[in-house]
Amino acid sequence: MARWEPNARERLVRAALDLFTEQGYDGTTVNEIAQRAGGLTKTTFFRHFRDKREVLFAAGQEVHSQLMVDAIAAAPDSATPLQAVAAALDAVSATFTDGRREFSARLREVIADNSELRERAGIKRAALAEAMTGALHERGVPDPAASLAAELGARAFYQAFDLWSASASQQSLADLARQTLDELRAAIATLG
Amino acid sequence: MARWEPNARERLVRAALDLFTEQGYDGTTVNEIAQRAGGLTKTTFFRHFRDKREVLFAAGQEVHSQLMVDAIAAAPDSATPLQAVAAALDAVSATFTDGRREFSARLREVIADNSELRERAGIKRAALAEAMTGALHERGVPDPAASLAAELGARAFYQAFDLWSASASQQSLADLARQTLDELRAAIATLG
Numbered sequence: 001m002a003r004w005e006p007n008a009r010e011r012l013v014r015a016a017l018d019l020f021t022e023q024g025y026d027g028t029t030v031n032e033i034a035q036r037a038g039g040l041t042k043t044t045f046f047r048h049f050r051d052k053r054e055v056l057f058a059a060g061q062e063v064h065s066q067l068m069v070d071a072i073a074a075a076p077d078s079a080t081p082l083q084a085v086a087a088a089l090d091a092v093s094a095t096f097t098d099g100r101r102e103f104s105a106r107l108r109e110v111i112a113d114n115s116e117l118r119e120r121a122g123i124k125r126a127a128l129a130e131a132m133t134g135a136l137h138e139r140g141v142p143d144p145a146a147s148l149a150a151e152l153g154a155r156a157f158y159q160a161f162d163l164w165s166a167s168a169s170q171q172s173l174a175d176l177a178r179q180t181l182d183e184l185r186a187a188i189a190t191l192g
Numbered sequence: 193m194a195r196w197e198p199n200a201r202e203r204l205v206r207a208a209l210d211l212f213t214e215q216g217y218d219g220t221t222v223n224e225i226a227q228r229a230g231g232l233t234k235t236t237f238f239r240h241f242r243d244k245r246e247v248l249f250a251a252g253q254e255v256h257s258q259l260m261v262d263a264i265a266a267a268p269d270s271a272t273p274l275q276a277v278a279a280a281l282d283a284v285s286a287t288f289t290d291g292r293r294e295f296s297a298r299l300r301e302v303i304a305d306n307s308e309l310r311e312r313a314g315i316k317r318a319a320l321a322e323a324m325t326g327a328l329h330e331r332g333v334p335d336p337a338a339s340l341a342a343e344l345g346a347r348a349f350y351q352a353f354d355l356w357s358a359s360a361s362q363q364s365l366a367d368l369a370r371q372t373l374d375e376l377r378a379a380i381a382t383l384g
Contacts, residue, residue: 079384080383080384081382081383081384082383083384122314144375144376144379145380145382145383148379148380148383149383151343152383184336184340185383187340188337188340188380190273190337191272191273191274191337191340191341192272192273192274192275
C-alpha cells in the first residue's frame with residue numbers, strides 16, 4: 001500500500017545529486033537513490049520519475065515552463081516581445097534563491113560530465129523555449145519573431161545561470177539574466 | 193594491402209543512405225554498407241569513417257565548415273556580420289545542386305526517424321555555427337554579436353534546407369536561404 005512520504009520528490013532529487021557527485025551518474029542505481037533519500041523504495045521513486053535521468057529535470061521543466069508562460073501572459077499589452085520574455089526570466093529566476101546556489105553549481109557539474117544528462121538538459125532548454133514561443137503566440141506575436149525572442153530568452157537565462165552558479169558574486173540570478181538579455185538586445189542591433 | 197577504391201567515400205555514403213532507407217539505421221551493419229558500395233570491405237569503410245553514424249555527416253561537416261569560413265573571410269571589409277553570414281550560406285548552398293535534392297530529402301527522412309542521427313545532426317549544426325562564429329571573430333566581430341549572427345545563419349540555412357529538400361518548388365537553396373535570413377533579419381527588428 002502506498003504510504004505518503006513527506007517531501008519524497010525533493011528528497012529524491014537531493015539524494016540523486018549527492019550520489020551522482022560522489023560516484024558518478026553511470027555508477028548510481030535508482031535503488032541507491034531511493035535508499036539514500038531516507039529509506040524510500042524504488043516504487044516510490046518511479047511514482048515520481050520515469051527513470052534515473054528524469055530525476056534532475058522533470059520537476060524543474062514543468063515548474064519553469066509554467067512560470068514562464070504565466071509571466072508572459074501577465075505582461076502588459078504594451079510590452080514588446082523581449083519585455084515579455086524578460087518578465088518570464090524574472091519569474092523563473094526568483095525561484096533560485098541564494099540558498100540554491102551551491103546545489104545549482106553541483107547540478108551544473110554533474111550535467112557537464114555526462115552526455116546523457118547534457119542531452120536531457122538540451123531537451124529541457126528546448127522545452128522552455130517552446131513554452132515561451134507558445135505564450136508569445138498567444139499574445140499575437142507571429143513567427144519567426146516569437147521563436148527568436150524565446151531563443152534569446154533561453155540563451156540569456158542559461159548564460160546567467162552559469163555565471164550565477166559558478167560565481168561568488170552577490171548578484172541575483174534575476175539581475176544577471178536581465179543584464180544578459182540586455183547585452184543580447186544591444187548586440188542584435190549591430191548585426192546589420 | 194590497401195587498394196585505391198575510386199570514389200569509395202561517395203559510394204559508401206550513397207550505399208548507407210540506401211540501406212538506412214530500406215531497412216532502417218539500427219538494422220544496418222557497416223559490413224552491409226561496404227558490400228552494397230560495390231563490394232568494399234569493412235576496412236575500407238573504417239579508413240573513411242569512424243563509425244556507422246559518421247557516414248552521413250563527417251564529409252559534409254568538414255566541407256561545409258570550410259566553405260563557410262572561407263566565404264566569411266572573403267567578404268568585403270564593409271560587410272556587416274549578417275552580410276558575411278549571407279555569403280557563407282551562398283557558398284554552402286551552391287553545392288546543393290538540383291540533382292542532390294532527392295538525396296537530401298531521403299537524408300532528411302532517415303535523420304528524422306532516428307534519435308542517434310538527430311543528435312549527430314545537432315552536433316553538425318553546432319559545429320557549423322561555431323565555425324561561422326570563429327570566422328566572424330577573425331573579422332573583429334565581438335561576442336555575443338558573432339555567435340548571434342552565426343546562430344541566425346544556421347537557423348536560416350536549416351530552415352531553407354527543409355523547404356528545399358521537401359518541396360517541388362523551382363527555387364534554389366541559395367535563394368531560399370537568402371530569403372529566410374532576410375525574414376529573420378526583419379523579425380529581430382520587431383523584438384523591442
